[in-house]
Amino acid sequence: MLTLPTFRFAPSPNGRLHLGHAYSALLNHALAKTNGGRMLLRIEDIDTTRCTPAFEAGIYEDLHWLGVEWDGEVRRQSEHFAEYEQALSRLIKEELVYPAFMSRGEIRAFIAASEGGDRKWPRDPDGVPLYPALDKTLSPKERRKRLADGMPFAWRLDVEAAVARIGRSLTWAEYSNEALSEIRVVDAQPQAWGDVILARREIPTSYHLSVVVDDALQGISHVVRGMDLYFATGIQRLLQELLGLPQPHYFHHRLVLGPDGRKLSKSQQDTGLADLRQAGITPAEAKRLAGFNSSGAPVPP
Template sequence: MDEALPKQPVFRFAPSPNGQLHLGHALSAILNFDMARQENGRFLLRIEDIDITRCTPEYEAGIVEDLGWLGLTWESPVRRQSEHFNLYREALGALIDRGLVYPSFLTRGEIKARVTAFEAEGAAWPRDPDGAPIYPGEERSLLPMGRQQMLASGKPHAWRLDMAKAVVQVMEPLTWREMGGGPQGETGMITADPARWGDIILSRSDAPSSYHLAVTLDDAEQAVTHIVRGQDLFHATSVHRLLQHLLGLPEPLYHHHRLIPGEDGRKLSKSNRDTGIAAFREAGKTPADIRAMIGL
């Protein structure tokens, strides 16, 4: 009988503590919180601190202060990615065992040099939806002994998904249900196209997991049913749906919301030092003012 009961909706806001929250974060956090209340669901806060070199306790404390000031409440304990490295390593190991992942050794500089030389001849190097060059993938053809020799050399490497092998594992069209909208207004059932991303990184020498792998596993571990996030991650959903399929994880609903542009027309970014929520608070703005500023 219990299995027939509908699941309680679960929403989450998952910032990285590598800078201050800005208005774009406020929109995403408040939308998740409001939708959870409307659906009689749960609202979770997750700290995505997989990048231990850039994430700091000070920024995490600032996030908690900003969200509390906005009037948001969430369940305890808060999940931190840095406390679940073993989960990511186990999933990566399972994909390695299935022959779906390979070690790659080209540095960013080497990739850039190769792309520059190629495009100097007048041809366009293939790029992913974010505009980054597709990885050459020459290590895919290495024999097991060659891979072991490269790994034994101690050269820094990343583990990449062999996209060609991975997509073959999908026996039927891979889709997701879009409740919000993509950059071109896409809604309804969206056909995923993970191959556009090429051989994505799943783990690096300096981090046990990439964003794609960690966020997919975290959402499943926390039983998240509704993923509400910015349109800048719309196309990345294709990768997440593929990983869900490969790892046998449940499929959530997706809602990609509009982005808040800065004065220069670009989306707000921590790296661009856009005005943070804390600065607005210190300037005398109220939570109601923030809601009005972001169109809520």
């Protein structure tokens, strides 16, 4: 049976879409058409405190305005917690995750006390200090007591144990250009992230866990997303191996930058597509601003 190339656009409804999102959506849409495949839409709304129905409705409106169509039904992550919990339960059973109890304040205090002079606490590729995995040294009795007492915790991946379980180095296949005409092999470095959060007590998943489960269940063959997620592929490749999930091909595209040279961000309230629309910008003009020519192809940077 012939399997169609399958792409996806997966925004979070925690703010308005901007030109950076437009570039990613348009690129996935164009690649799906060019390769005779499908583009799926996934709403990544596991953060139930920040994601809202209004922002989700805005995503649909913006995509329709740009002329971006998708295939099949929209997958909303908040409707699939049971599937993520099943994957988490497997990792718990295999003792590859552990409950981590340190609060953010405790983490900051521990790291501050550990640094000094030339001693610098290791950071992940995003510059965030690695979790000081003191919880891994807790006795089973103390761990059970804390859980029974209802202490807040997060499930963290024991990355050292996970890498040892795989027993070999990991790689991923990365395309080198928007045409997907060249490919190279990249060495994954999951250890660079330390013991990442895979779930919290109240939400049985995290971005890393849900994205690999979703990509597998949706049959995603090509993950095309921004360069800001390039290094995250390392930890996701590790999870794919641990859970026996297929490995997609990847392309991490360039980011659309603002006038000050930084990437566009919802949290910084950068101009959204809705604002451009209200200002009288046409879809064709918005596509040009995002980096596409009149024929719908991305313009080389």
